[in-house]
Amino acid sequence: MTAFARRARASAGRLHPELTLVSYTLLGHLEESDGGRATDLAAHYGLDKSTISRQVTALERAGLIERRPDPADLRVHGLHLTDAGRRILAQVTESRRGAFRERLVGWEEADLERFAGYLVRYNATAEADDQAGAGQ
Structure with missing residues (x-):
């Protein structure tokens, strides 16, 4: 399992230079849940809020996510993928699928x-x- 995790971390940078494994994971979660709050991400992954805050800031700067007011409570802002975020996530996902297909060929x-x-x-x-x- 350790080797599997190491390979996943190492391959993230090769799949897209701007996307770490953590960034990829957060983008995937936001896509699956149709957005969410930073506090929800921290709770879901068991990470410190400051860690999530740094990741969110980097993803915002890269233009991959954006904050939007929650229609139910305008004091709260949700995190949502931008079109660029969806494109990069799709590219990385397809690259990962291709890598898995290559490894499993012949099975x-x-x-x-x-x-x-x-x-x-x-x-x-x-x-x-x-x-x-x-x-x-």
Whole structure:
């Protein structure tokens, strides 16, 4: 797992020079959740608010996200992907998919199915653990 995480961090810079693995992860989360607040990101990833603040500032400066007032409470600002943010996220996602396809070429169908099943199982367990931890 450590080697897997190291490769993921190392490959992030190769996929897009402006996008770290953390930046990619935050952009992906904002896309999936159709925006969100910095405090929600900090809580979701278990990161310090100052860490998220630095990441958000960098993403804003790069023009990949923007702050918008929340229509339900104008005192609150949500973070949303810009068109440029969506484009870069799509490019990096496609690059990552291509890299996975290259690594898995030649694998037998049964091996791919087992591998996919294990990943689904692992992610479901991790998500359940995350939700249980959030309820504490």
